[in-house]
Amino acid sequence: MKALDKVIFLDRDGTLNPDPGYISSIKQFKFYPDTLTSLSTLAKLGFKFAIVTNQSGIARGLIKEEELEKIHEFISNQFAQSGIPLLGIYKCPHHPKDGCKCRKPETGLFDEASRQHDINLSSAAVIGDSSADVEAGKSKGMVACLVRTGRGSEEEIKLKDIGLEPDYVGDSLLDCTSFLCELYATTDVEDE
Ligand SMILES: [Mg+2]
Numbered sequence: 001m002k003a004l005d006k007v008i009f010l011d012r013d014g015t016l017n018p019d020p021g022y023i024s025s026i027k028q029f030k031f032y033p034d035t036l037t038s039l040s041t042l043a044k045l046g047f048k049f050a051i052v053t054n055q056s057g058i059a060r061g062l063i064k065e066e067e068l069e070k071i072h073e074f075i076s077n078q079f080a081q082s083g084i085p086l087l088g089i090y091k092c093p094h095h096p097k098d099g100c101k102c103r104k105p106e107t108g109l110f111d112e113a114s115r116q117h118d119i120n121l122s123s124a125a126v127i128g129d130s131s132a133d134v135e136a137g138k139s140k141g142m143v144a145c146l147v148r149t150g151r152g153s154e155e156e157i158k159l160k161d162i163g164l165e166p167d168y169v170g171d172s173l174l175d176c177t178s179f180l181c182e183l184y185a186t187t188d189v190e191d192e
Helices: 035-044 065-081 108-117 131-139 152-162 173-185
Strands: 007-010 048-054 086-092 125-128 143-147 168-170
Touching (some): 007 108, 035 173, 048 108, 048 131, 065 086, 125 173, 131 143, 143 152, 143 173, 168 173
Parallel strands (some): 048 086, 143 168
16 A cells, blocks of 8 residues: 555544534534544654634634634644644635635645645545545545544435445544554555
8 A cells, every 4th residue: 555644634523523513602612522632642653633624604604703713723722732733724714605615525725735734635634524524535535534423424324325435434533543543554654
């Protein structure tokens, strides 16, 4: 198998944190209990992370830009405190009808991160709870994991219907990070 870049793209809502829909204040945001510990285990093995998140609540007028920034500052701080290297939080603020190139399953956010941090996408991985995460990842040749938290269980059915198969489906973020741990351990990984 080809060498893999040790970069993992993470969806936000439903993957890192419960998703009540259009989180508009820091008070509504909390990580799943296993989020930071799962990621810090991988961080100790040299993995880096980038968050890629659709936030159409901005375009819909349901989320204020400054509140979103506060939430992302909180996430960045929590990652830093847990020793988890975060390359960036890439967000799409557009409405699905805007036809932008960054709303997943479009890959603009991945491309931006790739340009900024010289990431070989075809050897990186993505974890998300949506078919859009899997679709975006697969279209860039990434290892794509679906997590059954958030909308994941429903999305698993949707993926079967459209005939798109994730590389792995896990019940939790911990399941997915454990899978990636093993995958990368058995693959010739390129260290920087
Ligand atoms: Mg999600």
